[in-house]
Amino acid sequence: MDANKDIVNIGVVGVGGWGKNLARNYSQILKANLRYICDLDQATLEKLAPLVQPENITTDYQELLDDNKLDAIVIATNGPTHYSLCKQALEAGKDVYVEKPFVMASAEARELIQLADEKSQVLMVGHLLEYHPVIEHLKKMIEDGELGDIRYIYAQRLNLGTVRQDENALWNFAPHDISVILYLLGLKPSDISARGQAYLQPGVEDVMFLTMNFNDQAMGHVHVSWLDPHKTRKITIVGSKRMAVFDDLEPSEKLKIYDKGVELNMDYDTYAEYVGLRFGDITIPHIKVGEPLRAECEHFLSCIRNRATPRSDGEDGFRVVEVLEAADLSLSQNGNPVAIDGASS
Ligand SMILES: NC(=O)c1ccc[n+]([C@@H]2O[C@H](COP(=O)([O-])OP(=O)(O)OC[C@H]3O[C@@H](n4cnc5c(N)ncnc54)[C@H](O)[C@@H]3O)[C@@H](O)[C@H]2O)c1
DSSP states (O other): OOTTOOSEEEEEEOOSTTHHHHHHHHHHOTTEEEEEEEOSOHHHHHHTGGGSOGGGEESOHHHHHHOTTOOEEEEOSOGGGHHHHHHHHHHTTOEEEEESSOOSSHHHHHHHHHHHHHTTOOEEEEOGGGGOHHHHHHHHHHHTTTTOSEEEEEEEEEOSOOOOSSSOHHHHHHHHHHHHHHHHHTOOOSEEEEEEEOSSBTTBOSEEEEEEEETTTEEEEEEEESSOSSOEEEEEEEESSOEEEEETTSSSOOEEEEEEEEEEOSSOSSHHHHEEEEEEEEEOOOOOOOOHHHHHHHHHHHHHHHTOOOTTBHHHHHHHHHHHHHHHHHHHTTTOOEEOTTOOO
16 A cells, blocks of 8 residues: 555454444545455345445455555455455455454464565454553563562453354464463463363364463463353462453453562471562553554554554464464364464463
């Protein structure tokens, strides 16, 4: 796209449950023009018809690829279709945003990253939580050392909700939590182990427990489930100085910082003196929480205009897919740890 051009022409492909939110956002942002909506399902398209010109509502993806005025394509179809749609968009010279999971195999991710590089196209993956103001706040706290050394992070994404047939709970739910844990720690895990069960449909795990080991120092744990009595969206961070709990279902006080910890006193006579428990204050930082999806859409537009690399770029997508792939392998081996290549120390 011409860097001097102000308004970015966007086409959204897949305007179902989630894609309609993306289409709505791009139709509302002044610096964007929602030029197309595309879906295989006519009834789904009709619900969003007021958002675009009638001639730009289509079931034919090729129309988007062939339109020279279209700058970027936003892909919000089901995960297994992402690779092919993304490849076609990049080959047609479009900047691309693709929902999580980026693709279903790390080799596909690598190929798309290379293609985007060769064609100097923006490639962004929809790791929404990386644009959440609470996560941005936590990232800064960790960088400033306010939580101390991060010992472990665990995330719970549970409910009795939509049961998918084309992806298991891990590929559907866990990309958010994996991307956040990698983002907050700034590290790649050295190995992954995963256990899960398919209680509802054969071969499609609905409950998964995933553990990421970061060089035998920090640990990351993700519990995802479609079969749980409680709707839960929580991330807990345990640092050597402080602990933090992000509860995304809280309407306003989403982040609590606990000044709690264990201090070891080397100059001791009794065990009670050696292990000192610290129970300090609980603080609730004031964080203005706008719609993270709006922030994510604005970021994509800004990267398109400035030809910049998105925070959740193809490499970020690759790292998450690599973890998911290793988790699948571990799952098939009864939870044996699976090493990840090139983990940073
Ligand atoms: N970021 C988030 O918080 C979040 C939340 C929910 C879903 N998602 C992601 O969004 C994507 C879509 O999920 P959903 O819940 O909206 O699914 P959905 O099934 O409700 O919608 C998918 C839509 O894509 C359409 N579609 C499928 N293949 C197509 C093709 N080749 N061309 C055109 N249209 C096609 C379907 O007709 C359907 O309307 C998934 O990747 C999912 O993981 C992200």
